[in-house]
Amino acid sequence: MKIALLRVFYVVALVLALPIGMAAAQSADPFEYGWNLDGDASELRFLSVKKQKVAETSSFATLSGLITEDGQAQVRVLLDSVDTKVDLRNVRMRFLFFETFRYPEAVITTQLSPDLLTDLHLTRRKEIELPYTFTLRGVTLERTTDVAVTLIDNDRVVVSSITPIAFTLEELDLEEGRMKLQEAANVDITPIGVVSFNFVFDRAQPGTPPDLPEATLTPAAVALEEKGVMTEEACLGRFEILSKTGNIFFASGSTRLDDKSIPLLENLYDIVDRCPSFRLEIAGHTDSVGSDAQNQTISERRAASVASWLQDKGIPSDRLVAVGYGESRPIVDNDTPANRARNRRIEFTALTE
Structure with a gap:
């Protein structure tokens, strides 16, 4: 009986000690070794409204990004990978709206402050105000938004929008594209887009700094469409x-x-x-x-x-x-x-x- 009780106490003590041990294993340097974006686990979504009341949510399938050891962050969005869940709607978005053959990617950049995140290994989640730049079609906008930074474990972190971010299509030079879409699809489209994101990063390995692959300009290289001969x-x-x-x-x-x-x-x-x-x-x-x-x-x-x-x-x-x-x-x-x-x-x- 005494041995059994000792075993129970040992297990309880071990369980209670785990969080302390895990916390100690976390690094106080939030950018140690840098981070690579997990494109498959990440999401960038945008909401559009047509016919004044029909809301549609679309996303992008191909994202890449990094956070350097000094907190500089960049996310690239390959616009050919736009996903509306409908093939020809994707094609309209690529050729008429984004004109991906001229502007293959959108780029988001920001500078993360280590002072705001040094205790992330203890708090596990922090909400911070984040200034960023957004470049699309040669237009660069400077904005600020609130994001949640969540440490999943020592080697995985998630940066998420807290509230959706609204853009007018005119300020992103997308008004002409909207007109082309309206004509092609024979619908009215509200000239505002609403964006939200959930970016997942994995810590880079020691001695292997994070890497950001170049955007590919191959036609339809990342388009969500059938490959080879088309129907x-x-x-x-x-x-x-x-x-x-x-x-x-x-x-x-x-x-x-x-x-x-x-x-x-x-x-x-x-x-x-x-x-x-x-x-x-x-x-x-x-x-x-x-x-x-x-x-x-x-x-x-x-x-x-x-x-x-x-x-x-x-x-x-x-x-x-x-x-x-x-x-x-x-x-x-x-x-x-x-x-x-x-x-x-x-x-x-x-x-x-």
């Missing part, structure tokens, strides 16, 4: 969406492709290559400035320039049909410079045999 629905939807980007550029009065067109053309090539059962009609359109004959000629030659670019990339010529419609098919009246710019466009249509 008919996926192909038809993508060509329709690409036609609405307005990112095929030519010098004024010229039929030579501007280098600014290359990012979108690379994505177009990737899609054409993965839709081998379709021929592609490449249609040139102009505004009403100039004579009918001039506009007809320039529309044909611009379409031919796009077809030639795709052929040089390896798409067989018999899969491409270049046509010009001149000024005969405007999508808006040619009454303002902005409208005329919209009418000067290249459209893509999948042709079945």
Whole structure:
């Protein structure tokens, strides 16, 4: 009986001592060795509202980040990995809203103060005010938000938003993208986005400082879509969406492709290559400035320039049909410079045999 009681006391003492031992094992230096983001466990979500009352929450599947030994933190978001749970909605977000072929990533940076976190190994959770910068589409905003820092164990920490963060689409240069989305999806979209996050970091190993991989610019490298040959629905939807980007550029009065067109053309090539059962009609359109004959000629030659670019990339010529419609098919009246710019466009249509 006495031996049994001694064993019970021993177990109780051991259990009670565990938290003390664990706390002692924690480092008082919150940034010792630095930290790497666990992208699979982390989340960055944004909420949008359409039709004035329908709220939709989306996220990003590919995140990378680090916290250095002096508390500098950075999180990169690969925008191609946007996840709305619907394939063609993802494609619209990539090509029309974020224009990921031009702006592949968003970046969040901040400086964490060690003075605010030196007792994290004891408190386990702290709420702090955190200034940060957010860069998207070449626009950088400086903001402050409240975050919760939670130490799961000595080698794992979570940084979470306490309250959602609101942005206007205008301040992020996303208003034009919103208009394109509205036109493509035929819905009204509220010009505000609301963001929340849950970033999970693992402590780096001694002698191996945290590493941040470079963003990949490979078309659709991290897109949540079927790989290889696409279905008919996926192909038809993508060509329709690409036609609405307005990112095929030519010098004024010229039929030579501007280098600014290359990012979108690379994505177009990737899609054409993965839709081998379709021929592609490449249609040139102009505004009403100039004579009918001039506009007809320039529309044909611009379409031919796009077809030639795709052929040089390896798409067989018999899969491409270049046509010009001149000024005969405007999508808006040619009454303002902005409208005329919209009418000067290249459209893509999948042709079945």
